[in-house]
Amino acid sequence: MRMLNEITIHGSVTDPDWMAGRPLAEKVAEIRRWHLNRGFNDIGYHFVVDRDGEVAAGRAVERLGAGVAGQNTGKIHICLLGGRGGVGDDVFETHYTADQDTALRNLIDDLQDDHGAMAVRGHNDHAATACPQFDVAAWLSEFETARITAPVPEDPFDAPRWLRRIIALFTGGRA
């Protein structure tokens, strides 16, 4: 396995309804065709995330991808379908769906579980491009904030367990 240290996010720069209703495999095949036309030997991305959150594998993770000219070492490239007309500091929701948001966060978690901690950046963090048409660092900080502020079970007051049990008897178990 090659050494991995970054997940790099891209957009396909397609309209929201691009190839709507067609199987994701056909969309992946189409992007592969674009990349073959550009002289790549396969689709450049390792994963493609459809508008409905479905994820398809592109190039095998073991293989060096093609997403950032001259800087593909250590990177796993993920492409979100959409993003046409965007600029580099747009917000995620402007171009991508809530299903893509969830799918991308889950995919990042799965990849970190499988391959260890990796930085998560956008194509636009490496090159003069709008791709992936949003600010990945800002999106990521929401991600971390959500994790940090996620369920922290807290006692409403600091009472010993026996006292809380007695109070629960009188409050229907809410103490």
Ligand SMILES: [Zn+2]
């Ligand atoms: Zn890109």
